[in-house]
Amino acid sequence: MKKIIIAVSAILLIAACKNKNQEAAKPHIESMAEIFPKPKVEIKTVGIYLYDGYSALDALGPYSVFTRLMGSHVFFIAKHKGIVEDGAGLKVQVDTTIDEVKHLDILLIPGGLAQTYQETKDEALLNWIRSIDSTSKYTTSVCTGAWILGATGLLKDKEATTHWYGKKILANDFGAKIQDKRYTHTGKYWTAAGVSAGIDMSLALLNEIAGEKYTRAAMLDLEYDPQPPFKGGNENTADKNMVEGMRALYDGGMETALHPEKAFKEMKFDNKKDFVCGMPISAGIADTVHYNGKVYGFCSTGCKDEFKKNPSAYVSK
Amino acid sequence: MKKIIIAVSAILLIAACKNKNQEAAKPHIESMAEIFPKPKVEIKTVGIYLYDGYSALDALGPYSVFTRLMGSHVFFIAKHKGIVEDGAGLKVQVDTTIDEVKHLDILLIPGGLAQTYQETKDEALLNWIRSIDSTSKYTTSVCTGAWILGATGLLKDKEATTHWYGKKILANDFGAKIQDKRYTHTGKYWTAAGVSAGIDMSLALLNEIAGEKYTRAAMLDLEYDPQPPFKGGNENTADKNMVEGMRALYDGGMETALHPEKAFKEMKFDNKKDFVCGMPISAGIADTVHYNGKVYGFCSTGCKDEFKKNPSAYVSK
Structure with a gap:
C-alpha cells in the first residue's frame, strides 16, 4: 500500500496547528484535547468504496465528517486503481484496490441507482465486503449502498434504512427490516437514508466514537446548522404525486438493471x-x-x- | 475545450429515463415536465473553481445540487489540468483550466483555510474571476471562498457571509457588509456560510432559477431532510468556550498565511x-x-x- 499522509481534514488540522502565543492569549482553552477529547473507540482506517455511477454526496458527505476524526486515515477504494466517475462529471482518483485492503475500522458503501444494483451481483465484491466486515468496527452504507451491503446477507433480519425509493428492494431482495428513519444502527451496522442522510449518520457515528463534545466541535467546523429552503425532503412529507412521479422515473432508470x-x-x-x-x-x-x-x-x-x-x-x- | 457529456446527475437522470409503460401505469404523472418544470432562468454552465487545500464539501455539496439542474453542464476548473487535492485525501481530476473558460452562467468558489487566503493574492486568478463575473448570471462563494471572491472587489459594500471564522477577514480586508445568515444574495452575488451551508445556498439558488416545485423534487431526490445530532452548528448557538478554542486553532493554521x-x-x-x-x-x-x-x-x-x-x-x- 502506498505511503499515506495522516488523513485529517485540511481545514480542521491546519487549524489544529496552534502555537503557544495563541494559547497564552486565550487561557480558558488549555489544549486541543479540551476541544477534541480522545475518542472512546480508536478508528485508524475509514475506507469508502467507490464505483462508477455512485452518487457523489453519498460518499463525500461522510468523507467530510470522518476526515474530522483526528488520527484516522480516510481513503477511497475501488476495484481498479485510477479514475472513478460518479456519472455527473466528478472524477476521483482512487489509489487503493479492494485486493490491497484486508482490514478497515470503518467501511462505508455509497449508493446510486442502476449501477448500484449491478454491484449487488458482483460476488467478488460481496466476498470482499464480508471479509472486511469480519474484523471491522463499523460496517455502514448510505442511500442505496444498503443494497450492496444487503446483498452480502449482512443486513438480513436487521433493522436498516436506505433512500426511500430503495426500501422495497432492500426488504424484498435482501431481507432487511426497513425502518422509517434518517439512519439506523444495529450493533456495528449503520445505514443512512438517501444521499444527504449520510452526513447525519456519520455525525451520529462520530458521536458514538468520540462523544458529544468532539461531535459538536466537528459540527462547528463544518458549520452544520442546516436550513433547507423547504420542508419535505422525505417520502412522507413530500407531495404524494411528486413521490409517485419520482418513483416512476427511478423505475425507468432501473429497467435494464x-x-x-x-x-x-x-x-x-x-x-x-x-x-x-x-x-x-x-x-x-x-x-x-x-x-x-x-x-x-x-x-x-x-x-x-x-x-x-x-x-x-x-x-x- | 474537451468533449463533454450532458452534465446531469446520474441518479436523477438515469431516473429521468422513463418509459411509456410506466407513464401509462401512473396516469396522474403526465410527464417529466410536471415534476421538473422548465427553469425560469436558463443555466447551461456551472463552473466550480478548485485549488489544492479547498474544503471538499464546500464544492461537492453545491455540485450535488446543481447536477440536478437538467440541461446544465456542471464541471470543475483549476489553474492547471490534473489532480487537485483537498488536503484530506480526495483527489479530483480537473480537465478544464481557467485559461480555457471565458464564460459561465454560474461560478462557484469554495473555501478552505491558509491556502484559500493565499488564493486571494493571485492577481491572475482574481482577474479571471472578474472577467467571468462580467457576463455570469450568478457569481457565488461558499465558506471562506468569499475571501477569494472578496479579493476581486466584487463584494465591497455588499451584504455577504462566510464561515463564522472568516467574517472578520471578509469585512476588514475586503469590505463586505457581513450578514449573520446561512446564505445571502445581493443581486447575482450569492454567498454561503461555512462548508455545509453551500447545500442550503445552492438549493435556494435552484429555487430562484427553477422554482419551488423543481427544488422540492431535487430535495426529494437528495432526500434532504437534515437531522443533525445536535443543535449548535453555528457560532451563536455553540458553547462560547468551544467557539473561542476553535478560533484559536484556526488562527494557528492561518499564521504563516x-x-x-x-x-x-x-x-x-x-x-x-x-x-x-x-x-x-x-x-x-x-x-x-x-x-x-x-x-x-x-x-x-x-x-x-x-x-x-x-x-x-x-x-x-
Missing part, C-alpha cells in the same frame, strides 16, 4: 454513455438510434426520445 | 506536506525538525510538537 433480459447485449455502440442521462452503455441498453451512420444506445425510450429532439446538439458536445 | 514574513522561505525540506496536518510545505513553514538526517518542515510549533511525540510513526507512513 432489473430486467437485463430486455437489454441489448451483443450489439456494439458508438457512444460510451447515454447522451441524455450519462449512464455508461456498459450498464445496459434498452433502445437505439441510427444517426449519421452511427449506432447510439440509450438506457430507455425516454432518453432516446429526448436525444431525437436535437441529436446534433448532443453529438457535437 | 497572514504573516509570511515569519515563514521559512529559502530552505528546502524533505517532506512535501506537514506530516501532522497535511498542509503542503509550499504553503509556508513556521518550524522545522531534524530527524534521521533529514529536515522536515511544519506549519506551526503545534504540528512540530505533535510530530516529535512519535516521529517514526509519521515518517513510515
Whole structure:
C-alpha cells in the first residue's frame, strides 16, 4: 500500500496547528484535547468504496465528517486503481484496490441507482465486503449502498434504512427490516437514508466514537446548522404525486438493471454513455438510434426520445 | 475545450429515463415536465473553481445540487489540468483550466483555510474571476471562498457571509457588509456560510432559477431532510468556550498565511506536506525538525510538537 499522509481534514488540522502565543492569549482553552477529547473507540482506517455511477454526496458527505476524526486515515477504494466517475462529471482518483485492503475500522458503501444494483451481483465484491466486515468496527452504507451491503446477507433480519425509493428492494431482495428513519444502527451496522442522510449518520457515528463534545466541535467546523429552503425532503412529507412521479422515473432508470433480459447485449455502440442521462452503455441498453451512420444506445425510450429532439446538439458536445 | 457529456446527475437522470409503460401505469404523472418544470432562468454552465487545500464539501455539496439542474453542464476548473487535492485525501481530476473558460452562467468558489487566503493574492486568478463575473448570471462563494471572491472587489459594500471564522477577514480586508445568515444574495452575488451551508445556498439558488416545485423534487431526490445530532452548528448557538478554542486553532493554521514574513522561505525540506496536518510545505513553514538526517518542515510549533511525540510513526507512513 502506498505511503499515506495522516488523513485529517485540511481545514480542521491546519487549524489544529496552534502555537503557544495563541494559547497564552486565550487561557480558558488549555489544549486541543479540551476541544477534541480522545475518542472512546480508536478508528485508524475509514475506507469508502467507490464505483462508477455512485452518487457523489453519498460518499463525500461522510468523507467530510470522518476526515474530522483526528488520527484516522480516510481513503477511497475501488476495484481498479485510477479514475472513478460518479456519472455527473466528478472524477476521483482512487489509489487503493479492494485486493490491497484486508482490514478497515470503518467501511462505508455509497449508493446510486442502476449501477448500484449491478454491484449487488458482483460476488467478488460481496466476498470482499464480508471479509472486511469480519474484523471491522463499523460496517455502514448510505442511500442505496444498503443494497450492496444487503446483498452480502449482512443486513438480513436487521433493522436498516436506505433512500426511500430503495426500501422495497432492500426488504424484498435482501431481507432487511426497513425502518422509517434518517439512519439506523444495529450493533456495528449503520445505514443512512438517501444521499444527504449520510452526513447525519456519520455525525451520529462520530458521536458514538468520540462523544458529544468532539461531535459538536466537528459540527462547528463544518458549520452544520442546516436550513433547507423547504420542508419535505422525505417520502412522507413530500407531495404524494411528486413521490409517485419520482418513483416512476427511478423505475425507468432501473429497467435494464432489473430486467437485463430486455437489454441489448451483443450489439456494439458508438457512444460510451447515454447522451441524455450519462449512464455508461456498459450498464445496459434498452433502445437505439441510427444517426449519421452511427449506432447510439440509450438506457430507455425516454432518453432516446429526448436525444431525437436535437441529436446534433448532443453529438457535437 | 474537451468533449463533454450532458452534465446531469446520474441518479436523477438515469431516473429521468422513463418509459411509456410506466407513464401509462401512473396516469396522474403526465410527464417529466410536471415534476421538473422548465427553469425560469436558463443555466447551461456551472463552473466550480478548485485549488489544492479547498474544503471538499464546500464544492461537492453545491455540485450535488446543481447536477440536478437538467440541461446544465456542471464541471470543475483549476489553474492547471490534473489532480487537485483537498488536503484530506480526495483527489479530483480537473480537465478544464481557467485559461480555457471565458464564460459561465454560474461560478462557484469554495473555501478552505491558509491556502484559500493565499488564493486571494493571485492577481491572475482574481482577474479571471472578474472577467467571468462580467457576463455570469450568478457569481457565488461558499465558506471562506468569499475571501477569494472578496479579493476581486466584487463584494465591497455588499451584504455577504462566510464561515463564522472568516467574517472578520471578509469585512476588514475586503469590505463586505457581513450578514449573520446561512446564505445571502445581493443581486447575482450569492454567498454561503461555512462548508455545509453551500447545500442550503445552492438549493435556494435552484429555487430562484427553477422554482419551488423543481427544488422540492431535487430535495426529494437528495432526500434532504437534515437531522443533525445536535443543535449548535453555528457560532451563536455553540458553547462560547468551544467557539473561542476553535478560533484559536484556526488562527494557528492561518499564521504563516497572514504573516509570511515569519515563514521559512529559502530552505528546502524533505517532506512535501506537514506530516501532522497535511498542509503542503509550499504553503509556508513556521518550524522545522531534524530527524534521521533529514529536515522536515511544519506549519506551526503545534504540528512540530505533535510530530516529535512519535516521529517514526509519521515518517513510515
